[in-house]
Amino acid sequence: MTTLTNMDIKELDEEDLARKAATDVDAFAELYRQHVTRVYRYHMAHIGNVKDAEDLTSQTFVAAMENIRSYRGEGSFAAWVMGIASKKRLMFFRENRHEVSLETVEHYPNPSLPTDKAAMQRIRLQSIAQALKQVSSDRCEAIILIYFGGLTYLEAAHIMKKNEASVKMLVSRGLQDLRERTTLRMEVEE
Numbered sequence: 001m002t003t004l005t006n007m008d009i010k011e012l013d014e015e016d017l018a019r020k021a022a023t024d025v026d027a028f029a030e031l032y033r034q035h036v037t038r039v040y041r042y043h044m045a046h047i048g049n050v051k052d053a054e055d056l057t058s059q060t061f062v063a064a065m066e067n068i069r070s071y072r073g074e075g076s077f078a079a080w081v082m083g084i085a086s087k088k089r090l091m092f093f094r095e096n097r098h099e100v101s102l103e104t105v106e107h108y109p110n111p112s113l114p115t116d117k118a119a120m121q122r123i124r125l126q127s128i129a130q131a132l133k134q135v136s137s138d139r140c141e142a143i144i145l146i147y148f149g150g151l152t153y154l155e156a157a158h159i160m161k162k163n164e165a166s167v168k169m170l171v172s173r174g175l176q177d178l179r180e181r182t183t184l185r186m187e188v189e190e
Helices: 006-011 014-021 025-047 050-066 077-095 115-132 137-148 153-160 164-181
Strands: none
Touching: 014 025, 014 077, 025 050, 025 077, 025 137, 050 077, 077 153, 115 137, 115 164, 137 153, 137 164, 153 164
8 A cells, every 4th residue: 555645645636536535544634624614614504503513514524534435436525525414414403403593604714815805704694694594495505505515506406406407596596585685795606
């Protein structure tokens, strides 16, 4: 068994990295670094509690590590790990009936964001968080997967067990609902 250097690991594409992660802890650590923010934000957007979101993020990656051999590369690793995150979230809600608060979803530190932009982003997010509580659950899930989870429409469709056009429609209508419920202009690229 050959050990990869950090330089080698950073040069691998996602599929090769996932294949190596089955036997190389450094490869899995790189996948973790690449995807932890999206998984955390996904859980935070649904749970609204830092401790529970951190716990679910950990559970998601423990499950990913335990099941890494089942990743076949048929879709992106991001979609695969977000599918695990979705299952962990559903199990959490079956066990705990918490009201969802999205107000702290952006608390995950982003050192590259200047303070003034971080403050404005926080204000926007608080407005959006309040509005998301009033959007249908399917629309909310599609928006969270796309914008907080960073998935493509196709990846979100796979997780939601819908077709890509349906997810695009859910996002479009959900964003329209949000625009009607928030005073801030959302700048969204579609």
